[in-house]
Amino acid sequence: MGALDDVRVLELGTLIAGPYAGRLLADNGADVIKVEAPDRPDPLREWGQASGGHQFFWTVHARNKRCVTLDLRTDRGRDLLLRLVEQSDVVLESFRPGTLERWGLGYDVLAAVNPRIVLARVSGYGQTGPLADRAGYASVAEAVSGLRHLNGYPGQLPPRIALSLGDSLAGMFAYQGILAALHARHRTGRGQVVDTALTEACLAILESTVPDYDQTGHVRQPGGTRLDRVSPSNLYRAKDGLPVLIAANQDTVFARLAELMGRPELAVDPRFVNHTSRGEHQDELDDLIAEWAGTITAQELIDRCNAAGVVAGGVNTVAEVVVEPQFVERGLFVDHVDQQTGHAVKGVGVVPHLSDTAGEVRWAGPSEPGVHNDDVYRELLGLDRAELDDLVAAGVV
Structure with a gap:
């Protein structure tokens, strides 16, 4: 059994940060239901290097999730989501602030049908503040937070690490916030909002840069291959x-x-x-x-x-990392059987290791949007075949 086997999560939104938090929850046993619009699947399905016209980012990133389609912009879609909220613990979204409210799905509405619901919100700048309405990507978050300034060499434009680091950091902080909110719910009986910003996730890892500047006026500069004044x-x-x-x-x-x-x-x-x-x-x-x-x-x-x-x-490349005996011995690489190609796709396993309630990779990311519509809508909401067919015909699911 995973540590979160009794937790159900509705994952809304697309791209990396929010869905990464959903993956961490799913890895540890949560029932994560990934909600995609019928006409606009998650762009992550087409990210990563291609082989034979097929990408494999999604294969690993969406693992352990059930995928359904639902148009939240429609009244019927909204009503279906609220019925799912009644039976869930967490709603995880990564839209621009105000989007859920425009659809009539703000926290007040969610909490009215389920006072125990935790709404985890991941955005570029957070739900409040003068920049809250701006769209945000990891690259800009890393720059605005000061993280990008510390990368590279003095006197040169700071390069980007070849990853969406800000997204991963935000996903991990959102995951941490969700766990804290679920723990608090045991005492209070109530859910709450977890507000995670990409910019703040990057800022939170900047160690002593802020107090150093506050007390001494020192502005830490990029150090190239080393850290300034940490030697050797x-x-x-x-x-x-x-x-x-x-x-x-x-x-x-x-x-x-x-x-x-x-x-x-x-x-x-x-x-x-x-x-x-x-x-x-x-x-x-x-x-x-x-x-x-x-x-x-x-x-x-x-x-x-x-x-x-x-x-x-x-300094290992990925070609050396995947054969590193330390990682191999600890089971850090797991094969995900891609449903579309039938190939085993190697990915990083579950981190960290738990001795009694270890997480696991149960299945790879579902190959097509909506493959679990029958399971979720008929199992959880009790819809019959005719009702589900009508929703499909209307473009709601």
Whole structure:
């Protein structure tokens, strides 16, 4: 049994952040019912690299969900959704603020039919504030929040990480908020609104940048391959030209690195004796480590460092990640059988691992919109065949 086997979620909206929160819930056992408009399926169905004209983002991202179609812009669609809300715990939406209200499905309406409902809302800027009405994507959220500014090298335009990082962060924070709201409901008996903004999810991970600026006026700049004043923690090129990440910024770990380099005196050198002094002489220290690392092959460097208790690792591409013994041994990769092609598609498994109520991948993302219409509408709402056929003919489902 999963940890959330008794939770039912209605997932509205499209693209990454909200549906990613839905995937995390589904991975841990929740019955997540993905609602798509009959005429506008989730664009994620066509995202990712193609093979034979078919993309596989959806295969992994929509796993463990039941997919139904429903036009929320119609009165009949609205009424059907409210009947589903009566039997659900969470409504998860990722529309621009005000969209549900325009459809007559605001929190006041949802709570009127089910006071225990949790409404989780994911948007670019949040439900309130002067920018709430703006559309928001992860790329802009990363820029506006200050996260993008910290990426790359000083004096250059900050590059983007080759992922929609802001969406994933928002999805994880929405998931966290949903769990907190469900826990609070055990005490209060009432649901509430979980308001997650892409911009705020990015801002929330910026560590000490805000208090540092507030108290000292320091504006942290991009550090390239290292963190400013955290030393040593950098990429160093080995003898065979491959980069190795060595992180030895803790005093005890740096002493081990100095010993390994054959330079134990560096650990008591006033320039490098503690975290602060190493940060002040970061360039000098990086040069010393780079000179040493350049005499050893990458794998030997990694092996020597880890044997000595110095944190180090290679910079893996996905081709190396999928055969990394640590990930393979811990079952981090799971095959999803794509319904449309019949192929097994490898994807990342459930994180984190729970010892008693572990999550699992039960099925891949359903290949077509509405494949669970019969299951959901007839099982949960008791519609008969004629009623469902009429709704299909009317374009409601």
